[in-house]
Amino acid sequence: MVTAKARAVDGPDKSFYETEIQRRDLDINDILIEIKISGICHSDIHTAHGEWGPVNYPLVPGHEIAGIVTEVGSNVSKYKVGDRVGVGCMVDSCGECKNCQKGEEQYCLKGNVPTYAGVDKYGEPTQGGYATHIVVTEDFVVRIPDNIELDAAAPLLCAGITTYSPLNHWGAGPGKKVAIVGMGGLGHMAVKIASAMGAEVTVLSQTLSKKEDGLEFGAKEYYATSDPETFSKLAGTFDLIINTVSAKIDMDAYFSLLTLDGTLVNVGAPAEPLAVNVFSLIGHRRSFAGSMIGGIRETQEMLDFCAEHNIAPKIEVISADRIDEAYERVLASDVKYRFVIDISTM
């Protein structure tokens, strides 16, 4: 067993504290990773606060993990000691169902094993990346290209793939008009990736406060959704809308922005059901869809795409004793655009 230093939380209203956790002995297909950087995702906060259902505390969150391979099992073929690698939102799946067979492990029919707050095949609770080490089967590890720094790579493992996958699936590219709703951790990645894919990108954000950044990230237009004129002006415009907002919004207003056969994809996950007036879909054969992270093969493809196009998230590096403060700032939308924890401060 490897003892890892970690930061854990004991309950919905509790602060993070220093602790130690045990990582399993390496199985023949396992890799031991020394974690260098761990991103802070909004999902970590929802989970730590118990907002997505009951949690078995203590909880060590973190599913944007970047580090170095320090040991490999006897059967590992893809990675060797010293390799720069990443782990995202899942660490295992059944490998046999039709979705796993297609490389869409995130949609495993038996349920994928989430990186934290899950139960692995040994029956043990999974603990995430706010820790110095993690053991993962090699099939759920991705390679970080040489020209992406580890601190920039980490947020790609959740925010990057969560936005890359629907943009890729629904064909964002030259000649396509794509709108990104929300300019937070997910939204700013979506803007960068969609524009690198060649789409014409518009940001729809509550205010114009991040307009300069949005245009710098590659957006062509930037509109405030607090201005009702935005919706009349842009009616029927977009082939694809990626909604990164996890709060309840007026879906019909956003559907009205889609062109014939346009699709609105939710990657944000509001806890409450959303109201939909079906007339706003049937009028122009519009679709309302959802998408969740991406498979391992697609995650590697996304990293290689980001390396090729020099795409990196905009990050703020913090020490491990500032996680609580970072959570508060994320909830106050006071982050540009992703916190990552320097694990050497653990």
Ligand SMILES: [Zn+2]
């Ligand atoms: Zn996440």
Ligand SMILES: [Zn+2]
């Ligand atoms: Zn499966």
